[in-house]
Amino acid sequence: MGHYPNLLEEIKLDHRGLDELAKMINVTPGLLYAAAAGEEELTIKEFENLRNLLGYPRIGYLLSSKKALMNRRKGPHVAKLERLREEFCEIYKAYKGRSECAKWFIEKSYFCQQFIKLYNDFQSGESVTYARFRNAKRHIQMTILGIEIEKKEAEQRAPRGLSNDSA
Secondary structure, rough: OOHHHHHHHHHHHHHOHHHHHHHOOOHHHHHHHHHOOOOOOHHHHHHHHHHHHOEEEEEEEEOOOOEEEEEEEEEEEHHHHHHHHHHHHHHHHHHOOHHHHHHHHHHHHHHHHHHHHHHHHHHHOOOHHHHHHHHHHHHHHHHHHHHHHHHHHHHHHOOOOOOOOOO
């Protein structure tokens, strides 16, 4: 058995927390932590349930003994972070357009500051774990989805009428 730093960090960064994730896969928090630390093992079903909850299908990443890091010198990593920055900018545009979902992300959630710190760390050459990137990506994409739902609901509420009617 080995230590699984990526699995441990994914659990640590998940918004549900260790206790909730453990409950969701029907193990104790102690067993889940010990499994991530490489001291115990999860059953295949428990691991598959955890993997699905974490939203990451690649087993090799989760069970690697090496911490996965984003590297500024690797083009694919730069491109991934740049795409995420563009998605963040979409949220900011929606915020300027008075989206409630974007307003919550920008003003009230810590995910906004988390992304800004991640981006600045990456740009300055500091180590950025892949788990941190995935966590930021998950929350940015969930916010964009919320903004899209918000737009559709607003369109559905708009009164139907003739093109020359004034509301």
